[in-house]
Amino acid sequence: MGNMPSHRTTSLGLLTALVVGVFWLLSRWLDPGTEATSSSWSRTTGGYPPYLNVHGSATPASTPDRFPRRRRNVAFATSFVLHGDVYMAFAKSVGDVMDAEGGDDQRIDLFAPEFSFGFQGVVDDLNLWTHRGIRAGTDQLIEHVNKSSEDGGIQLIVLGTCEFDMNHYQSALVDAWGSRRDDDKFKIACVVHNVDDLRWQRHIPFWARRNAIRLLPIADHVAKGFRERFAVQADSLEPLLYTVGLEHIPVDVHVPILDIPHLPVRPLPRALEKAVIQGTFAAERRNYAGIFRGLIASLHEDPKAWGYRPLDGRPSFVPDPDSPIPPFRLLLVGSGWLDVPEELSHVVSMHTNLPYHDFYELIADCDIVVPAFADNTYLSVQASSTIALATELQVPLLVTNRTRRAYRYIDDPRAVVTRPAAMPEVQALKALRTGDASSFLSSDPADIGQAIGALVPLREAVDDMMHEGWIRETRSWKDWKEEVWKRNREVAERILRDRP
Template sequence: MSFTPAMRTRLSIYALALVTFLTVFLFIQPSFLDSFSTTPVINRFTRSNTHYYAPPFQPSYLNVAVASMFPFHEDVYLPIVQQMESVLDPHGGRVQVYSPIPLQYGFQEIVDALELSREDIINPEEFMPALQSTQFGVPIDLVLLGTCEYDFRQWGKEMLAIWDTRPEDEKFEVACVGHNVSDVHFWREDLAGWAQRGVLRILAISEHVEQAYHDLLQDLGDQSRSADVGFEYVRTGVYVPILDLPLRKHRPNSRGVISQAVVQGFFDPDRRDYKRLFNELIKVILESPRIWGYQEYPERTGSFDAILDSSLPPFQLNLIGGGYLEVPPILKNVVRIHESLDYPEFYALMEQMDIVLPAFASNTYFDNVASSTVAMAIECNVPLLVTRRFRESYNYANDERVVVTRPQGLSEIEAIKLFRTHHFSPSPGDLPQYVDDVNRMLSDGWNRPMKGFETLKSEVSSRNEDVVRKMLSGE
């Protein structure tokens, strides 16, 4: 059968009409629209009629205030701000930071380079007036305090009063970043007040600290024996603040030997065991100075002098932090102190290191406090020399891609000596398990590829985003 031009024209018109009808019919079906997994959102701040499509996740809180009076910890809570803004952006949400300005130690340069906050940071004195009235023209519905232990002491009672006077449909959620569980006594009254209202969330920067907060809250709940206290309903989470620094892709050390080790943190002997490190260094260098790149100990100078033409570069222990620390004169050429560095200088120096030594002086950093050293080492792509106990506490760093594991019976300095000599001779009586662990440590080596760090950081970032989504949705 042949079709005339007129018939073909009519068939084309019928086909177009049928396609149009089916398209309209399908689009008005709810199930079909749902299959796109998108939802129209109106920007509540501009009140514009512009619609844009967002993923299925729907935040309960769109107007967030991140506030702190503490002059530090911006490197902890501003990464949270960055991810909050990223998650809220498709939904028309906004985040405002209230923090002491200018930021300490040149951190504004890092904020600008990494775009950690889209809005200009505002003086914290403006936080309370905004909470009492509006922010961006609408009431604040979520508050994140940068340091629980400090900021609740500054604002806790006033925040409670504001919360109590707000109408039921304008209450706000409260979250805070907890750094030291042992300091809860500083804000115990505020903790109880917010627990009673059922709107508090505590974020820890490591898994063991979250567990410590969880256990404490359960203990407080058992002790209270009161139905209206609510300690057991305080939510906890882990947010590991690792910055996405624009680091070099290849480690500067091409000599294959550990020559630059670093201990980072305030120069407090209760935090880092400097005395033990110094004594061990003196002992091992006196025993075998050439292994460490130094001349025989000369009585006349009273200090170790480097061998200028040694095939092994001299070992140096870098101490980065602040405060007073007395270094034995014999180590004046071995130990380098870098005090009160700005953040850009700090990151540039850390990037040059071969290995990070936590050197914890007590159990505190395994139980109640999270050391910033761990996150800083990972964000600077420098491996940490640690024990299995360390890995069990800092679960996010429990990964061969970023740590070198030594047995507890082998100190940091002894481990570095073995890496410099590439030789291990078991002593009579050494446990087979210990010998196996040392041999495995040496076999695995101390250097870690950059790709492993970058992959782990991506995984941590993904988990962090999940925590942010839960916080913004009230889960």
């Protein structure tokens, strides 16, 4: 017992050892030369430890070296005569990413029909096609896919409208896949527009089993629709479905917004004078009939608000020369034909099959774009290029919150004017034009003996719309578009590097 240390001595020794240990740990922690351990990496980086390469040095798991750029020979191919403005916008993003990396061994080929409506001039003016390689017809793609990469063979194929192009190319692409070495296969990026277009989707399993396909929709709700469909099929009890790996197909969104130069800068202050509905003149696509009915009813009720005289027995409303602001006009821009009510012959004008430069100039000179979707299709399964078109021309869109959620890239007050869903487009246009929403708020469209403005959340939503107004500053437009283009380049980077 006499040789045993006292309790006090033991405690003092333990305390001394503890203090020394703490100082040693702190010195190791703070010493920049200390080897990274799992715990120190987590504390200093806020994440998990890196992978260790064969030499024992730390390489973070997310470093670009993990995804070396493999796709340097890229082909854009399509059998469809339209949508050049969509897939060439992606060609611009791919070219920008190639520019950032540098090097002379990168190439973009184009196998497609001649562009329609003078879009080749837009391609040249905006320099959408950089790293130019081969320009040839649709069916000349395959001879270049059959080559090896060493011989200039295609490594990435972007199908401009997959709903048409996959059926056109499938058989030849399958043969080409079989002829390429296992370490020299190509991949396919499918630009898609419609979740419910099933005609081409039977080919997806072949490419999904080979990890060789990814989808590139132009709107978020279409991406969501494909992901949900793939998830349901992947969860199937049928082996032929759940072994395909559908849930692992990458789905990215690339927004086809071009950098259109020389957009008009109109004087302030000004009244809302010109609205535009853009799209095919078909009742199943745009709610033309509803817009016409609303305009006629509002013109009868308050023609001065629109800058017109009362009908007074005339077949058409005519502009009021004494109006303090120019008369309202509704432009219909697209293709096809539509019967316009005679009452609106001075209000509504139709503009069809315009060359792209004239098309851009006409819409850019308008004050607001009205999507006027006829049903839920363009908010659930199909993308409308009208949304991208309006924003690239810096014309605000008159939308509901549901539209903002569907096309998430416009979920931003810099790009849209948000009307409550209960407020029809015509009523919103009148309120924005006059600066007065009282006629709508005092109305009783349900005929229930209560003004619609009695609903407090609705009245507040109208107040918000009126407070924000419809004019957007040029600087805010440019900032907003730069953010979209940055995300587009990130998508192109992921695809070129085969990142999921």
